[in-house]
Every structure is written in C-alpha cells, then in structure tokens.
Amino acid sequence: MKEAAIAQTENERLNAKLEQANRQLLQSEKLAAIGQLAAGVAHEINNPVGYIYSNLQSLEGYLNDIFRLTDAVDSARSLEDLQLIKKNIDYDYLRSDLKDLLAESREGIDRVKTIISAMKDFSHIxxxxxxxxxxxxxxxxxxxxxxxxxxxxxxxxxxxxxxxxxxxxxxxxxxxxxxxxxxxxxxxxxxxxxxxxxxxxxxxxxxxxxxxxxxxxxxxxxxxxxxxxxxxxxxxxxxxxxxxxxxxxxxxxxxxxxxxxxxxxxxxxxxxxxxxxxxxxxx
CATH class of the missing domain: 3.30.565.10 (Histidine kinase-like ATPase, C-terminal domain)
Structure with a gap:
C-alpha cells in the first residue's frame, strides 16, 4: 500500500511537471510566432501613426490661419478687411478639410487601439x-x-x-x-x-x-x-x-x-x- 501511494504521488508529480513543460512550450511557441509577426505589427501601427502625425502638422497650419482671422476681429478697420483675410486663408476649404483630418485621425487612433487590444488579448498567458x-x-x-x-x-x-x-x-x-x-x-x-x-x-x-x-x-x-x-x-x-x-x-x-x-x-x-x-x- 505504501509503495502504491508513493508511486501515485510520483506519477502526480511527473504529470504536473509535464503539464508545466507543455504550458511553457505553448507560450514559447506563441512568443516565437509573435516575434515573427512583430515587423508586420509594427508596420500596422506605424502606418496610422504616420498619417496622424502628418495631419497634426496640417492642423497646426490651419489653426495659425484661424488665429489670424480671430485676432483680426479686434484690430480690423472694417468688415471688408475680415472678409479679405477669410478669403486669403481659403476658410471654406480649411473648414471642410478640418473635418476630414479629424475623422481620419480618429480612425487611425481606433486602428492602433484595435491592434494593441488584439495583441493584449492574444498574448496573455x-x-x-x-x-x-x-x-x-x-x-x-x-x-x-x-x-x-x-x-x-x-x-x-x-x-x-x-x-x-x-x-x-x-x-x-x-x-x-x-x-x-x-x-x-x-x-x-x-x-x-x-x-x-x-x-x-x-x-x-x-x-x-x-x-x-x-x-x-x-x-x-x-x-x-x-x-x-x-x-x-x-x-x-x-x-x-x-x-x-x-x-x-x-x-x-x-x-x-x-x-x-x-x-x-x-x-x-x-x-x-x-x-x-x-x-x-x-x-
């Protein structure tokens, strides 16, 4: 009886070690696979980040134009002067493109969040x-x-x-x-x-x-x-x-x-x- 109990305990210990080794092998293979995909994932993140950065540069220029118009409200001698500034900065195009810039940037941020969330879901152990x-x-x-x-x-x-x-x-x-x-x-x-x-x-x-x-x-x-x-x-x-x-x-x-x-x-x-x-x- 004692020998049987010892043998059973030893079997349980070996099974536990085997299960642990199997888990480690699974995780190692998962990390190896993620490593092979890393360049692609980096590209997937870098692409939206690139156009978000470009959009921010455009946004900076648009804001400077808008500030020129709003600052002129206090110093303009007439309504015609304000209208001239508005025409010079192509206000209607600027207003339309701002909406597109923000929508595209928001879409880019959502894409990055989706990729990071997917990596988090995929890699946790x-x-x-x-x-x-x-x-x-x-x-x-x-x-x-x-x-x-x-x-x-x-x-x-x-x-x-x-x-x-x-x-x-x-x-x-x-x-x-x-x-x-x-x-x-x-x-x-x-x-x-x-x-x-x-x-x-x-x-x-x-x-x-x-x-x-x-x-x-x-x-x-x-x-x-x-x-x-x-x-x-x-x-x-x-x-x-x-x-x-x-x-x-x-x-x-x-x-x-x-x-x-x-x-x-x-x-x-x-x-x-x-x-x-x-x-x-x-x-």
Missing amino acids: EDEEFKPADLHRGIETTLNVVNNELKYKAEIIRDFGDLPEIDCIISQINQVIMNLLVNAAHAIEEFGKITIRTRHEGEQAIIEIEDNGKGISPENLNRIFEPFYTTKPIGKGTGLGLSLSFNIVEKHKGRIEALSTPGHGTCFRITLPVNQPEQGNDG
Missing part, C-alpha cells in the same frame, strides 16, 4: 481555465494580429454561421487559428483567397480555414502534425505550430484534420465541443 467564449471575436482578434501577413497575400472571406459561446481556453484557440492563417498565407504564392467558415452542428462547433494555395502532397499531409516537421524554408517556422495546434485541440476534446489537393489548396477543419465534459475543466 494567465488564461488556463475553460470559460465560455465567443469564437467569432477570437477569430477577429487573431485577424487583427496577423493582418499584415495576410493583406498582401489573400482576400479574407468570412462565412460565419450562428455559434453559441463555447467552453474553451480562448487564447489557445486563437493560437491555433493564427497558425492556420499564417500557414494558409505562406501556401499562396501570389495573391489568393482564404475562407474562414464557422457552423454549429448539434453539440459541436466547427471552424474551417481554407486556402487556394499550392496544397500539400499526400506524403507530407500524413506528417504535418508531427513535432518539428515542416516544409517551410529555414527561418519561416519552428515546425511546432501544427503539432501544438493538434495538442491544443485534443486538450479541448476536439479534432483537427486537413484535406488538401496539390495545386488547388488546403482546408483545415477544427471540431470543438460546445460544452466541455467535466474532466476537461481542470485546465
């Missing part, structure tokens, strides 16, 4: 509990993070069905979606389409990510979920993305499968239970 989550919001968050990887390679087509909230660790599901989206972009050689489909079937939620890229040969298709197996060039991937995606989906009591036709594209299908069985709630 404290979520280790299964909670009800909106898969569509998770997909949009991930699309915002990888936008720079996708926008030059593919048109994104959303074919969303009605989904209930599902029990999941949403940051981990986002990581799976990111891996599949980036893989899809890399599979497209020029410019193509990536279709994201969702649907609800019984007690299952289904996500499909399909590209019209070069496809995967049958011999490679049988190995894509193996750790460290990759067909990408050196520096383009760790070979862990699909393997960890498989483990995440398996942890969620779901399935991930791939269908591919070389020369025509690939479709990854993720099937997740809407409600986790009790034993799945231990994180």
Whole structure:
C-alpha cells in the first residue's frame, strides 16, 4: 500500500511537471510566432501613426490661419478687411478639410487601439481555465494580429454561421487559428483567397480555414502534425505550430484534420465541443 501511494504521488508529480513543460512550450511557441509577426505589427501601427502625425502638422497650419482671422476681429478697420483675410486663408476649404483630418485621425487612433487590444488579448498567458467564449471575436482578434501577413497575400472571406459561446481556453484557440492563417498565407504564392467558415452542428462547433494555395502532397499531409516537421524554408517556422495546434485541440476534446489537393489548396477543419465534459475543466 505504501509503495502504491508513493508511486501515485510520483506519477502526480511527473504529470504536473509535464503539464508545466507543455504550458511553457505553448507560450514559447506563441512568443516565437509573435516575434515573427512583430515587423508586420509594427508596420500596422506605424502606418496610422504616420498619417496622424502628418495631419497634426496640417492642423497646426490651419489653426495659425484661424488665429489670424480671430485676432483680426479686434484690430480690423472694417468688415471688408475680415472678409479679405477669410478669403486669403481659403476658410471654406480649411473648414471642410478640418473635418476630414479629424475623422481620419480618429480612425487611425481606433486602428492602433484595435491592434494593441488584439495583441493584449492574444498574448496573455494567465488564461488556463475553460470559460465560455465567443469564437467569432477570437477569430477577429487573431485577424487583427496577423493582418499584415495576410493583406498582401489573400482576400479574407468570412462565412460565419450562428455559434453559441463555447467552453474553451480562448487564447489557445486563437493560437491555433493564427497558425492556420499564417500557414494558409505562406501556401499562396501570389495573391489568393482564404475562407474562414464557422457552423454549429448539434453539440459541436466547427471552424474551417481554407486556402487556394499550392496544397500539400499526400506524403507530407500524413506528417504535418508531427513535432518539428515542416516544409517551410529555414527561418519561416519552428515546425511546432501544427503539432501544438493538434495538442491544443485534443486538450479541448476536439479534432483537427486537413484535406488538401496539390495545386488547388488546403482546408483545415477544427471540431470543438460546445460544452466541455467535466474532466476537461481542470485546465
């Protein structure tokens, strides 16, 4: 009895260490992926910041013109003098363009806020509990993070069905979606389409990510979920993305499968239970 208790304790200790190592591996892969996307994310932020800065310079010039007009109210000898200043500063154009400047700048700030919020949602590690989550919001968050990887390679087509909230660790599901989206972009050689489909079937939620890229040969298709197996060039991937995606989906009591036709594209299908069985709630 004593030996059995010691063995059980040792097994529990080893399982805890294995789970901790798995969490660290997941986070390392997530940070590696974010590192590879960092230049694109910086560009996504730098673009709106650039035109906001340009707009502020224009705004400074417009304000100086407006101050010339308002200062002249006290010193102008006649209404005609004020009207001349108003004409010289092209007041009607200035007034119209000010509205456009502010609207464009506000849009730029909203874009930066969206990207930062998406990065925050995507990268946090404290979520280790299964909670009800909106898969569509998770997909949009991930699309915002990888936008720079996708926008030059593919048109994104959303074919969303009605989904209930599902029990999941949403940051981990986002990581799976990111891996599949980036893989899809890399599979497209020029410019193509990536279709994201969702649907609800019984007690299952289904996500499909399909590209019209070069496809995967049958011999490679049988190995894509193996750790460290990759067909990408050196520096383009760790070979862990699909393997960890498989483990995440398996942890969620779901399935991930791939269908591919070389020369025509690939479709990854993720099937997740809407409600986790009790034993799945231990994180």
